Amino acid sequence: MDKAIVKLENVSFSYGKNKVLEDVNFSIEEGDFVGIIGANGSAKTTLLKLMVGLLEPDKGAVYLMGKAIKDFKDYKSIGYISQNVRHFNPMFPATVKEVVGANLNTSRNFFERSRKKEEEKIYKALEIVEMGQFMDKKIGKLSGGQKQRVFIARALINKPKILFMDEPLVGVDLNSQDKFYSLMEKLNKEYNITLVMVSHDIGVITEKVNRILCLSRGRVYDHKPDQTICFDMLKEVFGNKMNILIHRH
Numbered sequence: 001m002d003k004a005i006v007k008l009e010n011v012s013f014s015y016g017k018n019k020v021l022e023d024v025n026f027s028i029e030e031g032d033f034v035g036i037i038g039a040n041g042s043a044k045t046t047l048l049k050l051m052v053g054l055l056e057p058d059k060g061a062v063y064l065m066g067k068a069i070k071d072f073k074d075y076k077s078i079g080y081i082s083q084n085v086r087h088f089n090p091m092f093p094a095t096v097k098e099v100v101g102a103n104l105n106t107s108r109n110f111f112e113r114s115r116k117k118e119e120e121k122i123y124k125a126l127e128i129v130e131m132g133q134f135m136d137k138k139i140g141k142l143s144g145g146q147k148q149r150v151f152i153a154r155a156l157i158n159k160p161k162i163l164f165m166d167e168p169l170v171g172v173d174l175n176s177q178d179k180f181y182s183l184m185e186k187l188n189k190e191y192n193i194t195l196v197m198v199s200h201d202i203g204v205i206t207e208k209v210n211r212i213l214c215l216s217r218g219r220v221y222d223h224k225p226d227q228t229i230c231f232d233m234l235k236e237v238f239g240n241k242m243n244i245l246i247h248r249h
């Protein structure tokens with residue numbers, strides 16, 4: 001059986017005349033923890049949006065869980081946490097409980113819905129990200145990192161198979177960063193969730209993931225994190241800063 005949970009075949013994508021991805025081929029397997037790295041504007045966000053079906057390729061095909069993306073309907077089984085979650089409108093009046101609960105599968109008959117059961121589910125999802133005690137707080141009153149975790153809980157409530165995250169660690173302090181990676185490890189190993197994460201922090205991410213996708217000039221290079229070829233390519237992208245990044249830990 002094909003274990004690919006995401007597959008891109010000969011994918012090209014342009015914004016108008018600006019071709020940002022060309023002939024991209026890779027697949028992500030169940031259980032992978034994939035890091036996506038590349039300079040600003042190298043199309044990392046674009047690549048994520050193609051993988052979750054928010055953008056359509058000009059050429060080639062994207063498959064999600066074995067289905068052509070246009071036939072894919074099971075959106076509750078994937079989680080996508082965009083780059084701007086932490087700028088979430090601070091005046092938004094909903095509580096944490098409401099934000100997480102709004103993502104619950106509501107296919108059941110209205111009369112069958114049990115508020116208590118739903119609350120339990122919400123609390124369980126929040127407990128995984130250690131935000132259980134914030135259930136009744138207003139979402140706008142939380143810090144950026146706390147909001148991030150609430151949105152992870154919001155995705156977790158439907159037991160997703162795969163979670164896509166776009167730079168979840170920007171503006172997160174080192175201590176919270178450690179906690180974040182412990183959480184990722186738990187989601188990946190205990191809950192068997194495949195993880196795809198964009199990050200600029202090459203030094204740290206290469207230690208945590210089992211696969212790296214390097215983006216450069218419209219191409220995607222698929223590597224194991226310890227392969228020097230990837231570092232060579234990154235050096236081309238990041239220049240001398242690369243040494244600092246690699247040797248920081």
Ligand SMILES: Nc1ncnc2c1ncn2[C@@H]1O[C@H](COP(=O)(O)OP(=O)(O)OP(=O)(O)O)[C@@H](O)[C@H]1O
Pocket residue numbers: 015018020038039040041042043044045046047
């Ligand atoms: N909606 C859009 N319309 C036109 N061009 C866009 C749009 N979004 C992105 N681009 C362009 O496509 C390229 C890739 O953008 P993208 O946001 O995918 O890069 P990125 O790697 O995520 O960058 P960053 O590290 O800054 O988040 C950039 O040149 C950008 O200017």
Ligand SMILES: [Mg+2]
Pocket residue numbers: 044045046083166
């Ligand atoms: Mg981006």
